[in-house]
Amino acid sequence: MSARTPETDVEKLTADEAAREHARLGEEIAGHDRRYYQDDAPTVSDAEYDALRRRYEAIEAAYPELRGIDSLSDKVGAAPAAKFAKVRHRVPMLSLGNAFADDDVEEFVARIRRFLGLPTDADVTFTAEPKIDGLSCSLRYENGVFVQAATRGDGFEGEDVTANVRTISEIPSRLTGEDVPAVFEVRGEVYMGHADFAAINERQSAAGRPLFANPRNAAAGSLRQLDPAITASRPLRFFAYAWGEVGEGGLPADTQFGVIKAFARWGLPTNPLTVLCHSAAELLAHYRRIGDGRAGLGYDIDGVVYKVDSLALQGRLGFVSRSPRWAIAHKFPAQRAITQLERIEIQVGRTGALTPVAKLTPITVGGVVVSNASLHNEDYIKGIGGSGEPIRGTFEDQPVDIREGDWVTIQRAGDVIPQVVDVVLERRPPEARPYSFPTVCPACGSHAVREDGEVVRRCTGGLICPAQAVERIRHFVSRDAFDIEGLGEKQVQAFHDWGLVKQPADIFTLEARDSDPSSLTRLKNRDGWGEISAKNLFAAIEERRHVPVNRFLYALGIRHVGETNAKRLMRHFLTLEALRETARAAVMPGEVHPKGNEAWAELTGIEGIGAVVAEAVVDFFQEPNNEAVLDALVREVTPEPMEAVAAATAVAGKTVVFTGALEKMTRDEAKAMAERLGAKVAGSVSKKTDYVVAGADAGSKLAKARELGVAVLSEDEWLILAGAG
Ligand code: IVH
Secondary structure (H helix, E strand, O other): OOOOOOOOOHHHOOHHHHHHHHHHHHHHHHHHHHHHHHOOOOOOOHHHHHHHHHHHHHHHHHOHHHOOOOOHHHOOOOOOOOOOOEEEOOOOOOOOEEEOOHHHHHHHHHHHHHHHOOOOOOOOOEEEEEEEOOEEEEEEEEOOEEEEEEEOOOOOEEEEOHHHHOOOOOOOOEOOOOOOOOEEEEEEEEEOOHHHHHHHHHHHHHOOOOOOOOHHHHHHHHHOOOOHHHHHOOOOEEEEEEEEEEOOOOOOOOEHHHHHHHHHHHOOOOOOOOEEEOOHHHHHHHHHHHHHHHHHOOOOEEEEEEEEOEHHHHHHHOEEOOEEOOEEEEEOOOOEEEEEEEEEEEEEOOOOEEEEEEEEEEEEEOOEEEEEEEOOOHHHHHOOOOOOOOOOOEEOOEEOOOOOOOEEEEEOOOOOOOEEEEEOHHHOOOOOOOOOOOOEOOOOOOEEEOOOOOOOOEEOOOOOOOOOHHHHHHHHOOOOOOOOOOOOHHHHHHHHHOOOOOOHHHHHHHHHHHHOOOOOOOHHHOOOOOHHHHHHHHHHHHHOOEEEHHHHHHHOOOOOOOHHHHHHHHHHHOOHHHHHHHHHHOOOOOOOOOOOOHHHHHHHHOOOOOHHHHHHHHHHHHOHHHHHHHHHHHHHOEEEOOOOOOOOOOOOOOEEEEEOEOOOOOHHHHHHHHHHOOOEEEOOOOOOOOEEEEOEOOOHHHHHHHHHOOEEEOHHHHHHHOOOO
């Protein structure tokens, strides 16, 4: 937006310049109206639109001759879309003037007093109520029965959405009350609540359809469906706040507030935050109250509307161009804005998730300067869905991607971090190229992988990655891992900040480094530590130089390798070296992903270890950074045989192959039992095989065992050997 404010320097324009700018602005505003009202796809923020409109009106005020028959100031919105039947409004559906600052509200009140010839301190009563961010609709009731609904359209002619409005359960099909006029047009806002909006977008996403940018667009898109069944599936709601034609019987009250109360009696939903105020100060207080509670309302509002309460005074005040003189919309500072996305930065979270962040040309949104906004994930940038909930539009039926250099709409909702919610394609620089998401971690250079069905790409360099270090070390020393007493989250963070512990191996060199005469600050002298606590910590660390190998593996924090999978893996491999070798061998040279070789088959053949876990293990050991960290660690720590293994059983540590049809148990049960007893179960026979358990009709594996001289057992012999016979 240009730096000059909409109303300034208008008087400096020559008549010619004013005419040219008036025409240009008129065209620009008409384009925005069309995109907003007809396509539900605005390309400027409300604040930018309002500024254009104010400048347009300021020019007309200075040069009234420009206000020709075609002046936009006499129109509202856009002409109706072709697909619906048209409805001529018997009473035009006009719009409201806007107030942005407190001064504007004071001026509104003062203007009314002036117009009515009242003293400056005379009380005037107003209603104040939320300005609902939906779309206005006129509902016609004849003899209390709902007969027609129309959208606003251009204010004079709207679209016939009767069939769709019938599906809105909050809108009564009949008004109940003695005082309902014979003909009555109720006006109000159709809107969608936040929870329903989220659910609708979830459904859209699941069905692979483009998502709605915001509840207003969702409500508009839902109301203007040619098939009412679709509208019926969208939970639309309604607040009644005004009226159009009023037939025989007349209005039920002589105040705005009284009519709204009658609406409620008749069965129409009215907004509970509607109050009476008697001065600008009271209006402003209510504005702040509503603003403070805005995030918790459950639906979008974009300001507070003030209306003169007395209908007689409303009549005297009348209208000026497109809006009543007796009402004004006091807008909240814009929560959306359009700015340029300068570049996309990738941040690495504590768990290794790579999160894209939009670095923006700073802009004020709702009174706060925003220079960063969330882009959710890789798919969100591509515009192709995923649980990051892309909420952007489509262009020629293709989802729109986000590029560095793009002009984007950003949104602040409540306290949530700002989001990039749309791209203004019309302003895309010609040189902007599709963004390519990094496949290496920007924090540590390790490769970053994305699992099947996952939207998040993660760094695999967990132990080396500075972004993840604290989290990883905290896990490393936690109770079920190395269980080092005196080393909790706080201490890990402090050691990391002091540069003392950057990776797990550093824990075990801490004491040696601390007692080195060149050590600058001894631990006992640091904040929060003393002689005894330092001594205790070193002793606790010393105690953990030997740990069961399953804990060791679990402590590494490999994705999907929790305690159970660590046990499964170590029960099979027994030593870390064996696991490491197999994991390394599971990827063909030059390949990134495991292929169906023997090592891969061995990993995925382990009971309970599927492809997802196996791939995570392979990814971990393939990453050279992790290898280095591991090497440093095994220099300090000795992994011991697994805990809780029945080491005494005869089959512990033996490699067994089952072949042929077993009678007393299924193959899976046999495998599980063998592993429980500490045996390794393999899928093929080699020289390393200790026993082949052969059931009926055993074939090539039995032959191979004989050939290699491997002991062959019957099922019963195996059970006896295993102590279960
Ligand atoms: S009164 C003649 N009250 O805001 C005045 N309008 O910018 C009729 N709106 O067209 C409007 N909440 O779509 C009124 N509580 C409220 C409103 C409200 C939302 C919308 C309505 C109107 C637009 C004006």
